Amino acid sequence: MALSSHRFDFVSFGLAIRFESRNARILERAIETARRSLLGDLQPSNRPAEHVFVFGKNNEHGYFFEHNGELITHHEIARGVFKYFDSYLRVRIGEHCPDRVFVHAGVVGINGRALLIPGNSFSGKSTLVLELVKRGATYFSDEFAILDERGFVHPYARPINMRTDDGRYRPYNVDVSTDKAASSPMPVGAVLFTKYAENARFRPRILTPAEGMMTLTPFTLPIRINSAYSIRVMQRVMENALIIRSKRTHAPRFAEIFLQYLTKVL
Amino acid sequence: MADLQTPKARKRGLVVQEMPGEMLVYDTEANKAHCLNDSAAFVWMSCDGVNTVGDIVREFEKSSKGTVTEDFVWLAIDQLSSKGLLETKVAPRFKGSTRREMLKKVGIASVAALPIIASLAAPQSALAATSCNCSRSSDCPQIVTNCSTNMCDNAGMTPTFTCIA
Incomplete structure (x- = not known):
């Protein structure tokens, strides 16, 4: 790749990152995407970059981006590349972040304690998070639980992404001005592992901390890269939380039942 | 694969987190998390390459965890071996038995929680x-x-x- 003439060096979630492009407009779009993706946590920096992203357009690939010298994706239109870059960047930061553990989970706050709902994309966690927020829970995230060494979860309040029946995304903006979105970290009070099943009844099974850690492993982004730290943080979370597993029915009904249950047991 | 009488727990490439009554072991090579209950964790910790199965039975009973048989320890060793938590793979003792038969055989003769190891793999990316x-x-x-x-x-x-x- 030819030397890029435009650069932007910054730090986000403790990682030094560089964006490069020969095209100022493409670089601007990358920065704008990253600002949205990382909720504005981009601090300009002179630290040597650990992750270098190169963006460009050429006859062979159309629009493309590379990460540390490897072609990641290309597309004939810019939107195709930047949509993927948006997800890619968050996941890579989640995997490499030195002092936080990113877990795929929806998160809400209930009476000063956070509830984690681990799940992959398309598992219905956004729908459930939205229903809990509608019933008074504080919104933290519909995508990642960002955990620190104390076992506290930090807000990552992007607009809730709801998928419609035709597979399109419809962002649902939780109104931060009405105190629905969290602004400070909270200790984790409960972790809910749940799967949708038609007509399922809520039958909670309480897991032990080690069972909870094992079940959380597939959702823990840095588990392969920083295993020891991830496990230390997971343990801190699990030893202080109520860990529940249950199937669930439709989100609105389940949210009601589950909130009643949590109020009793927490 | 060997029919080892003195199995040795693998240490390399594992992150171990002990907790009251259980243990989480993360295998950084296979990228799998294993949850060992108290009995399985005790047997695993006793596999030092010197202790025989008979020694482990005695240590188990000395620790006031209950009365067990050699089959009980072998049940744990079979699982530890198949999950890659021993230095050397051990020929399975309960090969050909259904899980139900095996648990019945070991369970009747033991007065302790059966050794159980549950595992989950981390995704590729x-x-x-x-x-x-x-x-x-x-x-x-x-x-x-x-x-x-x-x-x-x-x-x-x-x-x-x-x-x-």
């Missing part, structure tokens, strides 16, 4: 568990590394890209 957020098939990139095609299948679209595992 965190990207496989995330969404490319395609809202139209035209939004799907042409090359997506380390992700699965069903991301777009799940969104009700025909994937237009090639995935590289």
Whole structure:
């Protein structure tokens, strides 16, 4: 790749990152995407970059981006590349972040304690998070639980992404001005592992901390890269939380039942 | 594979977190998390390459965890071996037995919680568990590394890209 003439060096979630492009407009779009993706946590920096992203357009690939010298994706239109870059960047930061553990989970706050709902994309966690927020829970995230060494979860309040029946995304903006979105970290009070099943009844099974850690492993982004730290943080979370597993029915009904249950047991 | 009478617990490439009455072991080579109950954890910790199965039975009973047989310890060793938690694989003792038969045989003769190891694998890449957020098939990139095609299948679209595992 030819030397890029435009650069932007910054730090986000403790990682030094560089964006490069020969095209100022493409670089601007990358920065704008990253600002949205990382909720504005981009601090300009002179630290040597650990992750270098190169963006460009050429006859062979159309629009493309590379990460540390490897072609990641290309597309004939810019939107195709930047949509993927948006997800890619968050996941890579989640995997490499030195002092936080990113877990795929929806998160809400209930009476000063956070509830984690681990799940992959398309598992219905956004729908459930939205229903809990509608019933008074504080919104933290519909995508990642960002955990620190104390076992506290930090807000990552992007607009809730709801998928419609035709597979399109419809962002649902939780109104931060009405105190629905969290602004400070909270200790984790409960972790809910749940799967949708038609007509399922809520039958909670309480897991032990080690069972909870094992079940959380597939959702823990840095588990392969920083295993020891991830496990230390997971343990801190699990030893202080109520860990529940249950199937669930439709989100609105389940949210009601589950909130009643949590109020009793927490 | 050997029929070792003095099994040795693997230490290399493992992150171990002990907790009251259980243990989590993360295998950084196989990228698997194992949850050992108290009995399985005790047997694993006793596998020092010197202790025989008979020694482990005696140590188990000395620790006031209950009365057990050699089959009980072998049940733990079989699981530890198949999960890659021993230095050397051990020929399975309960080969050919159904789980029900095996548990019945060991359970009747023991007065302790049966050794149980549950395991889960970490995904190849965190990207496989995330969404490319395609809202139209035209939004799907042409090359997506380390992700699965069903991301777009799940969104009700025909994937237009090639995935590289």
